[in-house]
Amino acid sequence: MSSPADTPEIPPTVTDPPEPAVVTAAESRAAGTELVRFDKVTKRFGGTTVLDQLDFSVAAGKHVTLIGPSGSGKTTILRLLMTLLRPDEGTIRVDGALLTHEERNGRLVKAGDRHVREVRKKIGMVFQQFNLFPNMRVLRNVMEAPVHVLGLSKDEAEQRARDLIELVGLSEQLDKYPSQLSGGQQQRVAIARALAMRPQVLLLDEVTSALDPELVAGVLDVLRDIAHSTDITMLCVTHEMTFARDISDAVLMFDKGKIVESGPPDKIFSDPEESRTREFLSTVL
């Protein structure tokens, strides 16, 4: 038996201070690790301003969760990144390259199709409604883009698809059509399909909201696995607060198109600074 007094002192190890997942633009530029950056991004639908002069950035490899009441602009951020929407003002950068604009003859102009396509390849997205292609079997759903976008050979793409489908635990279902799978299984295929493009950033848009409660865990387990075993950057909109706490390096609290508060999950969930955050958390926890 040893008393606390006998315990040898653990020598302080010299470690870098943990890199914050959400950093100011200036900091991350200095570090050279920022993967996603919004600069004064505004998005309006009709007369409503959904995002208001939004600035934020995400460092490579970090997992960031966006929380906030519905209509606060979280999903809009993902959709802007995926180029399903175009911002009204401001710029978005992915891995240093402008997503919204391109330089032509020394001037910044609205990005053309080809430019958008190139930058977008770095981003993958999983949707609330899965959006698998119902006319294709599971294997082909996952192979389609690697073959026709990345130009992989059929064999390479099939190998990659099989590996990913195994990763999400659906090797038995390769030859099924999406309609023959449960919602949870469909969503896992959708995750494999997004990963098959080897994106640097994975966008998760309320990926468990459309699932029956008993199917949620399976999907979240797969995502936890991916979050912990790969260096992929994740941007996640979710109402699963436990999951958010598990995987996130940072949580951003949104309201009315602005970031109300941001910080590490422990801080945000246990000891938020803002009353708006407390209010929101009390409704969902």
Next chain:
Amino acid sequence: MNWDWDVVGDYMPRFWDGVQLTLQALVLGSLIAFGLGLVWAIAQRSPYRWVRWPVSAVTEFIRSTPLLVQLFFLFYVVPEWGPSMSPLTTGIVGLGLHYSTYTAEVYRAGIGGVPQGQWEAATALSLPRVRTWLAVILPQAIRRVVPALGNYVIAMLKDSPMIAIIGALDMFGEARSFSNETFTSEAYVVVGVAFVVIAYPASVLIRLLERRLVLTS
């Protein structure tokens, strides 16, 4: 009216010629209507106004004028400054063009029925535009409009006698010339029955197809 089976017998060889021509016009006309209608429908979703606008104008114009007038126009007016075609070719082009403006609407509904999420998934995967249409959108859209397209084939069958007016001797055209030459009317009855014999099983077939497609989707 005195019904004479001998007259029917005399008409038979020409009747079969007519059936052949009717089916030829129907099959080729349908192919044009299916192909061209798809082109119209896709063009109407073009991001460019200078593509959408003329296509809408042309299809709207064709849909609002009678097939009969269009056939006359193709047969008598177009050759004045363009190619002249045989009666049958004119009939096929006329039927195909006319019905393409209707199939275009069918396709348009089918394409519109594909959930927005499918387009979004294709964008998220950066699938090229052509690939998105061919591999994702059209297979889903066409599947749900096959029965509606089939109905237009039947409608086209029933409009096909109009090509007799410009001299393409289909079932009806053969019956008319035969009756005029022999001062008889049995041939018209034969043709009437023939239309039912072709059209009714076809509509049953379409209904079966519809049920199958609905069940398996």
